[in-house]
Amino acid sequence: MAGVLRALLSASEKAANIARVCRQEGALFQLLIQEKTGADKNKKFTQDFKTLADVIIQEVVRHDVGKQFPELLHAIHGEESNTFENRLGGRVEVQVCSVETDTAALLCSVLDGNEEAAGLLAQTIHQEIELRDPAAERLELAIPTSSMGIWIDPIDSTNQYIKGRGDVDPEKGLYPSGLQSALVLIGVYDRASGEPIMGVINQPFNQCDPGSLRYSGTPSPTNCTVCSEH
Ligand SMILES: [Mg+2]
Incomplete structure (x- = not known):
């Protein structure tokens, strides 16, 4: 898994x-x-x-x-x-x-x-990228890959991504707008039932280096609550 x-x-x-x-x-x-x-x-x-x-x-x-x-x-x-x-x-x-x-x-x-x-x-x-996360490595689910479906939202908040404001403050830890609200969303669901299984939220513009003004992100594997029931 x-x-x-x-x-x-x-x-x-x-x-x-x-x-x-x-x-x-x-x-x-x-x-x-x-x-x-x-x-x-x-x-x-x-x-x-x-x-x-x-x-x-x-x-x-x-x-x-x-x-x-x-x-x-x-x-x-x-x-x-x-x-x-x-x-x-x-x-x-x-x-x-x-x-x-x-x-x-x-x-x-x-x-x-x-x-x-x-x-x-x-x-x-064409760049080779391999990202590993200890929590993701430990994940075990009794669901065969062949019964999974995947849905991609390539850039959620495209308009905010284009506008590119980097000066928006977070509210309760979440960015309501601005570059930091742009997310890559990949969800995995059960093809038969449509129930969510797991997903990845990647925030490409999580941190801005004050010197180079270049951004880096923090991907985080997200287990839906449904996932623990399997
Ligand atoms: Mg989109």
């Missing part, structure tokens, strides 16, 4: 890396924020880019978890479809290719030829 949760933790951290790289690397950040000032073409394109970040994250989680657990692949769903159409006429099925350069070329075709942005994304997508 720990294997599935370990795969989800690692996938959520890669998702968080993609969310962070879009805000912290100039070539991608420009695409996120240009909307207000850019020309008409840019306005349309940057609107598309926000959706693309969501689509990529969902597809990466699906790919990484499905690679380790092929029996889950057809049961991994989420808020986005992987067919991405931009309003400049580009249409592509977003997928993780077997080599980084192919993924970059695929993304470049919907990033209006922006090779730098496509390369940065492909590099992050």
